[in-house]
Amino acid sequence: MKWSQMRWLAVVLLAVAAGATPYCYSQQPGGKGSTSPSPVQTARSDTPGVGNVQEHPLKRATDLARAAMEQAQRLQGCTFIMVKRESVNGKLSGHEAVFMKVRTQPFSVYAYTLGPVQPKGREAIFVEGRNGNKAQVHVTGFQHKLMGVMSLDPAGPEMMDGNRNSMTTAGFVNMMSNILKMYDLEGRHPENDVQIYTGAKVDGVACTCVQNAHSVRRPDFPYHMTRVFYDEQTSLPIRWEAYDWPAKAGAAPALLEEYTYRNVKLNPGLTDADFDINNPAYGYK
Numbered sequence: 001m002k003w004s005q006m007r008w009l010a011v012v013l014l015a016v017a018a019g020a021t022p023y024c025y026s027q028q029p030g031g032k033g034s035t036s037p038s039p040v041q042t043a044r045s046d047t048p049g050v051g052n053v054q055e056h057p058l059k060r061a062t063d064l065a066r067a068a069m070e071q072a073q074r075l076q077g078c079t080f081i082m083v084k085r086e087s088v089n090g091k092l093s094g095h096e097a098v099f100m101k102v103r104t105q106p107f108s109v110y111a112y113t114l115g116p117v118q119p120k121g122r123e124a125i126f127v128e129g130r131n132g133n134k135a136q137v138h139v140t141g142f143q144h145k146l147m148g149v150m151s152l153d154p155a156g157p158e159m160m161d162g163n164r165n166s167m168t169t170a171g172f173v174n175m176m177s178n179i180l181k182m183y184d185l186e187g188r189h190p191e192n193d194v195q196i197y198t199g200a201k202v203d204g205v206a207c208t209c210v211q212n213a214h215s216v217r218r219p220d221f222p223y224h225m226t227r228v229f230y231d232e233q234t235s236l237p238i239r240w241e242a243y244d245w246p247a248k249a250g251a252a253p254a255l256l257e258e259y260t261y262r263n264v265k266l267n268p269g270l271t272d273a274d275f276d277i278n279n280p281a282y283g284y285k
Contacts, residue, residue, distance in 0.1 A: 056187060056192075057192040057193070057194040057212075058183050058186060058187045058192055058194055058212070060194070060196055061183060061194050061196065061210045061212060062180070062183050062187070064196075064208065064210060064228075064230060064235075065176055065179050065180050065183060065210075065228070066180065067235050068172070068176050068230060068235050068236055068237055069173070069176040069177070069180065071172075071234065071235045071236055072171075072172035072173045072175075072176050072236060073173060075104060075172065075173075075266055075267060076103070076104055076105075076267050076270070077101065077102060077103040077104055077267060077268065077269075077270040078101075078102055078171070078172070078264060078265060078266050078267070078268065079099070079100065079101045079102075079263075079264075079265045079268050079270075080099075080100055080261040080262060080263060080264040080265070081097055081098065081099050081100070081114065081261070081262045081263050082097070082098050082099075082100055082259055082260070082261060082262075083095055083096070083097050083259070083260045083262060084096055084097075084098075084257070084258065084259045084260075085255065085257065085258050086163065086164045086165075086256070086257045087164075087244070087254065087255060087256045087257065088163065088164060092254075092255060093117075094116075094117055095116075096113075096115075096116075096117060096118060097113075097114040097115065097116075098111050098112065098113055098114060099111070099112045099114055100112075100170060101268075101270055101274050101275070102170050102171040102172075103270045103274070103275065104171075104173065106127060106128050106129055106130075107127075107128040107168075107171075108125075108126065108127045108128065108270075108274075108275040109124075109125070109126045109167050109168070109170045109171070109275075110123070110124070110125050110274055110275055111123065111124045111125075111167060111170075119139075119140050120140075121140045121283055122137075122138070122139050122140055123137070123138055123282055123283060123284065124136065124137045124159075124167060125137075125275050125276075125277060126154055126167055126168060127275050128168075131151060132151070133154075134151040134152055134153060134154070135151070135152050135153075135154045135159065135167060136149055136150075136151060136277050136284070137149070137150045137151075137152050137159075138150065138277075138283065138284050140283070149277060149284055154166045154167050154168050155168065164256075164257055165257075172236055172237065175237060175240065176237070179228060179237075182222060182226070185220040185221075185222075186212065186214075186220060186221060188220060189218055189220060189221070191214050191215050191216050191218070191221075192212055192213075192214065193212065193213045193214070193215065194210070194211070194212050195210075195211045195212075196208065196209070196210050196211075197209040197211070198232070200229060202229050202231075202238055202239045202260060203260075203262060205231055205233075205238060206231075206232045206233075207229040207230055207231055207232060207238065207239070208229070208230045208232055209227055209228070209229050209230075210227065210228045210230070211225065211226070211227045212225065212226055213225040217245060222242075223242045223243055223244065223256065224243050224244055224245040224246065224253045225242075225243040225253055226240070226241065226242050226243070227239075227240070227241040228240055231264075234264075234266070236264070237261075238260065238261045238262075238264065239258070239259070239260045239261070240257070240258065240259045241255070241257075241258045242255075242256045242257050242258070243255055243256060244256050
């Protein structure tokens with residue numbers, strides 16, 4: 001079996017309703033399908049301050065991220081379908097969908113592939129501190145009969161082949177931790193063009209969109225531009241987009257990764273059985 005067939009196992013940050021088509025539609029600021037969202041704040045690093053006080057362009061973005069982190073830390077767990085596209089080795093993948101369960105304590109992840117490219121029904125379970133911190137994985141059909149349940153390093157080459165992120169980065173807390181670290185690094189430099197919009201839509205859900213773009217390359221800028229879409233009802237992020245630097249002046253930035261969370265259910269009452277390969281609802285046997 002080629003390990004590249006297992007790229008579905010990586011997870012990060014974002015997801016669809018079970019059984020729904022795994023294509024993600026979002027109305028983005030100024031993009032196709034946009035409803036012309038109203039900017040609630042447009043902050044540029046070169047905007048003159050009021051009097052002698054100038055607010056840092058990332059302050060409002062950081063405030064929203066901290067509020068989302070506070071909400072995420074209150075959760076005991078959640079379920080969602082993550083729809084993703086990722087650029088790996090210069091090639092952008094098609095849309096892939098994975099149903100996921102994430103528990104806060106102990107940190108636990110269950111992943112079930114929905115396709116369309118990867119076969120439906122592959123599963124992976126990771127529970128922090130158990131099974132030597134390895135993921136318990138099985139594929140489908142004859143391969144499962146041949147190989148049985150595999151114990152794999154979630155950050156190892158088998159599971160990371162074709163993926164940008166490990167399944168151990170799943171969940172809102174991990175996502176917001178990474179975003180806050182990114183803002184901290186970016187905030188050390190003046191070249192931040194931050195725009196915050198209301199009226200953005202992700203699958204019809206009203207969102208506040210935070211967009212940050214950079215005019216110059218710096219080691220502290222991992223992306224040319226990022227967008228985070230916060231559900232205005234829950235304050236939690238339900239879509240993330242990251243773009244690479246344009247190949248040449250005037251060219252559009254290339255998409256590196258996008259993750260969308262659909263059919264999000266908060267505190268659904270997850271138990272140990274949800275992260276047990278012996279669960280009769282799972283296909284490990």
